[in-house]
Each structure stands twice: as C-alpha cells, then as structure tokens.
Amino acid sequence: xxxxxxxxxxxxxxxxxxxxxxxxxxxxxxxxxxxxxxxxxxxxxxxxxxxxxxxxxxxxxxxxxxxxxxxxxxxxxxxxxxxxxxxxxxxxxxxxxxxxxxxxxxxxxxxxxxxxxxxxxxxxxxxxxxxxxxx
Numbered sequence: 001x002x003x004x005x006x007x008x009x010x011x012x013x014x015x016x017x018x019x020x021x022x023x024x025x026x027x028x029x030x031x032x033x034x035x036x037x038x039x040x041x042x043x044x045x046x047x048x049x050x051x052x053x054x055x056x057x058x059x060x061x062x063x064x065x066x067x068x069x070x071x072x073x074x075x076x077x078x079x080x081x082x083x084x085x086x087x088x089x090x091x092x093x094x095x096x097x098x099x100x101x102x103x104x105x106x107x108x109x110x111x112x113x114x115x116x117x118x119x120x121x122x123x124x125x126x127x128x129x130x131x132x133x134x135x
Contacts, residue, residue, distance in 0.1 A: 025089040026065065026075075028053065030120075034065035038086050042077040049073040053090045067092040070122055094120070 028034035041060035047053060052071040056064045063077065070092055077086040098114035107126035111117045 025091050027091045027093055028065050028067040030067050030070055030092050030094055032067050034067065036063040036065060036075075036086075036088070037061060038063060038077055040085050041079060042085060043080045044078045046076045046078070047073060047090070048075070052092055055090075065090060070094050070120065094122075 026034060026036060036055075038061045042057060042063070043060075045055045045057055045063060047055050049071070052067075052069055052073045053075075054066045054068065055075055056066070058064050063075075065075075067090075072089060072091050075086075075088050075090050076084055079085050094112065098112050099120075100111045100113050100117065102109045102111070104126075108124060110120050110122045110125050112120045
C-alpha cells in the first residue's frame with residue numbers, strides 16, 4: 001500500500017516537473033494581440049490574471065492573446081478531458097521607444113508618448129501622484 005502511494009506521488013511529481021519544463025514565455029506588447037498555435041485541440045483556456053492579458057480560442061488549435069496592461073501572468077490550455085495540453089507565461093511588455101520616465105527626486109512617473117504622452121503607471125512609480133502630469 002505504501003509503495004503504491006509513493007509510486008503515485010513520484011509519478012505526479014514527474015508530470016509536474018515535465019509540465020514546468022515545457023512552459024515558456026510569450027511576449028506581447030501592451031495593447032496588441034498575439035497568436036499561439038497549440039500542439040493539440042483545446043476545449044478551454046485559463047488566464048491567471050485577466051486584468052493583464054486575455055486569451056480566446058479562435059479555433060481548437062489557435063489562441064488569440066490580447067495584451068491589456070504591462071505585467072506578467074500565466075496561461076493554461078486544457079483538452080476535453082480537462083488535461084493540461086499547454087502552459088505558458090505571458091509577459092506584456094511596453095514599447096521601449098515610446099516609454100518615457102520622469103524622475104522628480106526619488107519619485108518616478110511613467111508615460112507612453114506615441115504620439116501623445118499618456119500616463120501609464122508602472123511598478124515602482126510614485127504612489128498617489130504617479131502620472132498626474134505629462135513631462
């Protein structure tokens with residue numbers, strides 16, 4: 001009995017390690033869409049933080065990723081049996097050419113200036129006054 005339990009735990013650990021090894025990062029710029037081709041037919045998709053990005057099944061083997069705001073989350077695709085067929089980290093990035101950061105003493109404010117500057121508070125920006133005025 002104990003040997004069966006240990007064997008089952010070892011097998012579960014091996015599957016988890018394999019799933020993590022197969023995970024990779026998909027980079028999508030904010031306010032853009034990305035495309036992921038799945039290795040087999042999917043029945044559902046789960047996004048860890050839908051405030052950062054959203055995923056929609058276009059067809060059984062194609063995911064559309066809509067990047068909303070700067071950040072990082074994860075994605076899991078499942079088949080009809082509820083088994084994980086695909087995992088990825090989704091990294092929503094900023095377009096570095098249009099990102100402007102203003103430093104006032106130790107306070108930082110971030111803006112995207114393409115073509116007009118708009119406030120885009122990022123992690124590490126000043127709290128209450130982050131992005132209240134353009135440079």
